[in-house]
Amino acid sequence: MARKTPGLNTSSMSDISFLLLAFFLMVSNINSDMGIARKLPPPLPENVDPPEVKERNIFVVMVNKDDRLLFNTEYGRIEDLKDRAKEFLGNPRNQAHMPEKEMRQIDLLGNVEVSKGVISLRNDRGTSYDMYLQVQNELTAAISEMRNELSTARFGKQYADLNDQQRKAVEQAVPMAISEAEPTKIGGN
């Protein structure tokens, strides 16, 4: 006949697990990294001139050392940047000083007019990172709004809810056309 085993004393078990819990709370952090993803252009090969781009296809955004904005030739405010960028890239009224469009065959979408416009972002060495990120943020907002508009019109869904193929198609139709100037010193340092 088996003898009755005495019950294990498990009261310290909770202490041990508390200790472990406290340890993990100390060494880990919850904050998930959020931010804006970008792709850098590969380094320019030497003695190769950058391709010429027509003036109507460029929208210059300059930020000076005092975090003030210049759109093409006039002062601008950060609040207006998103709408200006959308108007420029979309060119809804086919104006002559706004970027050209190109018919392109894209899977799932068929023939789509793709804007040739490029937003050229130039910043000074003295620009604050905060301002730079705000500008990037507004430009991202402009492009993602345009992508959303296209995807709701064609697929009846938000851009974020599309599947990979549809997303790729929309990305081709509304490219992330932001170009950053090679660093030079602009506007009095």
Add this chain to the structure above:
Amino acid sequence: MARFTGKKAKETPALNMGSMSDIIFMLLFFFMVITTMRESSLYVKIIPPQGTEVTKLEKKSLVSYINVGVPLQDQQKKYGTEPRIQLNDQISEVSDIIAFVEQEREQRNEVDRPFLTTAIKADKQVRMGMVTDIKQELRKAGALRIFYNATKGMRK
């Protein structure tokens, strides 16, 4: 009624602590799942800028971090009060970035190397000159996928 006022009735029964450890373990696993390990302690102070269009950084294992900011109070004697770059565990110079990227690449699988992302964690007071220098070095090193860290904020 001595039967009910006897010594035995006054004693409170011991609480059953058997499931206590289960509960704590559950908490432990919960925290282990939702958190990530802190790789290195920061020597620079970083308050990231706010943005409304921020997205989540995917595939944490393929990310290397470049921290930029003013050294913390207790480090200022050693590193000064100007913004500095921290790679891994040490304060570094801009010229160290290429070596840092190479080293990060070595640590990854060959298959994963093209997807390596460099997250720039910079304080919002940092001047763009420094960030531009970093970006130029990254271009030279061929680490073209970058990520500007920011916190989610409301539209002003």
